[in-house]
Amino acid sequence: MSDRKTIYLCLAHMSEEGIEQKYVKEAFDTNWVVPLGPNVNGFEEELKQFVGGNHEVVALSAGTAAVHLALLACGVGPGDEVLVQSFTFCASSHPITYLGATPVFVDSEPDTWNMDPVLLEEAIKDRIAKTGKKPKAIVPVALYGMPYDCERIMEVAHRYDIPVIEDAAEGFGSKFNGRVLGTFGKYGVLSFNGNKMITTSGGGALICRDSESKNNIMWYATQAREAYPYYQHEAIGYNYRMSNICAGIGRGQMTVAQAHIDHHKHVQAMYETLLADVEGVTVHKQPATGKYDSNFWLCTITLEPSLEIKGQENAYKEVIKTAVGGAAGVIHAVDCATTDCQPNDNVEALRVFMLEKKIEARPVWKPMHKQPVYKSAPAYVNGVSEAIFKVGMCLPAGPYVTDDDVRYIVDCIKEAIVK
Numbered sequence: 001m002s003d004r005k006t007i008y009l010c011l012a013h014m015s016e017e018g019i020e021q022k023y024v025k026e027a028f029d030t031n032w033v034v035p036l037g038p039n040v041n042g043f044e045e046e047l048k049q050f051v052g053g054n055h056e057v058v059a060l061s062a063g064t065a066a067v068h069l070a071l072l073a074c075g076v077g078p079g080d081e082v083l084v085q086s087f088t089f090c091a092s093s094h095p096i097t098y099l100g101a102t103p104v105f106v107d108s109e110p111d112t113w114n115m116d117p118v119l120l121e122e123a124i125k126d127r128i129a130k131t132g133k134k135p136k137a138i139v140p141v142a143l144y145g146m147p148y149d150c151e152r153i154m155e156v157a158h159r160y161d162i163p164v165i166e167d168a169a170e171g172f173g174s175k176f177n178g179r180v181l182g183t184f185g186k187y188g189v190l191s192f193n194g195n196k197m198i199t200t201s202g203g204g205a206l207i208c209r210d211s212e213s214k215n216n217i218m219w220y221a222t223q224a225r226e227a228y229p230y231y232q233h234e235a236i237g238y239n240y241r242m243s244n245i246c247a248g249i250g251r252g253q254m255t256v257a258q259a260h261i262d263h264h265k266h267v268q269a270m271y272e273t274l275l276a277d278v279e280g281v282t283v284h285k286q287p288a289t290g291k292y293d294s295n296f297w298l299c300t301i302t303l304e305p306s307l308e309i310k311g312q313e314n315a316y317k318e319v320i321k322t323a324v325g326g327a328a329g330v331i332h333a334v335d336c337a338t339t340d341c342q343p344n345d346n347v348e349a350l351r352v353f354m355l356e357k358k359i360e361a362r363p364v365w366k367p368m369h370k371q372p373v374y375k376s377a378p379a380y381v382n383g384v385s386e387a388i389f390k391v392g393m394c395l396p397a398g399p400y401v402t403d404d405d406v407r408y409i410v411d412c413i414k415e416a417i418v419k
Contacts, residue, residue, distance in 0.1 A: 063191030142171025
């Protein structure tokens with residue numbers, strides 16, 4: 001299979017008509033090669049229509065920037081605490097530390113793999129008892145596009161009057177009870193990184209409840225410049241606005257957004273069917289309550305610890321020296337191939353086996369409460385996310401993944417299994 005294309009996890013692709021190029025060309029032709037501009041305004045309006053309701057949207061340079069500004073707008077500062085899902089990418093928690101606050105990690109429920117509402121309330125009560133004040137915000141995450149339990153999380157948040165910042169970076173277009181994620185809380189975070197449901201090459205957006213909130217976010221995102229004919233600054237702002245070029249790509253992507261979502265759901269359905277009878281392999285599905293409508297940004301499986309994979313005896317024997325997480329390769333080398341919390345040997349063996357077959361597969365996110373950088377952060381855990389991390393794996397699901405690719409991926413999984 002040396003001539004076979006590499007099948008990547010998720011790469012958003014351009015619209016068939018090349019509409020992205022049209023908007024980008026207009027930006028160059030009109031010399032709007034800067035932050036702000038007609039494409040930014042147009043993209044924000046299209047996003048506003050997509051999420052529905054009376055919400056406003058601010059286009060930003062990254063989803064991480066959106067998390068940062070939402071926290072800032074909720075009044076998070078030095079000495080504060082923010083409750084955040086542990087089972088997530090670091091962009092959900094790092095901005096908390098940017099502001100001098102402390103992330104308080106909350107573990108997951110087994111069905112959605114997202115923030116456990118029961119554990120959330122326990123954490124709130126305990127933080128109040130220990131610190132004498134409420135956490136400043138709650139940050140649930142739509143892990144791999146799977147909706148969190150919006151009903152129960154919002155109920156807890158309202159009971160204690162704590163604002164919710166929905167991290168829907170992976171959940172673009174996912175819904176709960178027919179309502180788009182990011183519209184339940186005070187703010188909703190979207191991401192348009194190159195591997196997301198749609199892309200602006202890099203970028204993100206913040207969903208706001210009203211125009212006043214939008215204007216406040218835009219002010220902070222444009223260096224907090226005051227309304228004078230010269231540069232006057234009375235607060236610290238950030239250079240977080242999206243460029244007119246990136247927004248042009250986004251406008252073209254919006255024309256294929258629903259097609260991308262439909263494709264991911266189709267790929268998920270194929271995995272569920274083709275892997276149904278493979279012993280030791282379980283496809284993670286959305287709860288069958290009728291409330292959950294995941295975009296299945298990534299399709300995930302778990303491997304029984306007893307499942308034996310070819311090459312398992314060599315797992316974690318060598319330090320990684322090839323590309324990690326993109327074309328940049330290994331940027332920061334390590335001395336040891338193992339850590340005190342890592343996927344089981346059969347998961348690592350399957351990752352290596354699939355890579356040799358030109359299939360990108362990765363472990364699921366390592367819980368933040370197990371990351372060395374957060375070793376001192378408070379955490380309320382039930383063992384769910386750590387257990388899933390040891391057995392979980394992400395499979396390709398992007399728009400470039402064809403039906404034949406899915407069948408090939410499943411065949412390779414079967415080939416990799418020894419017993």
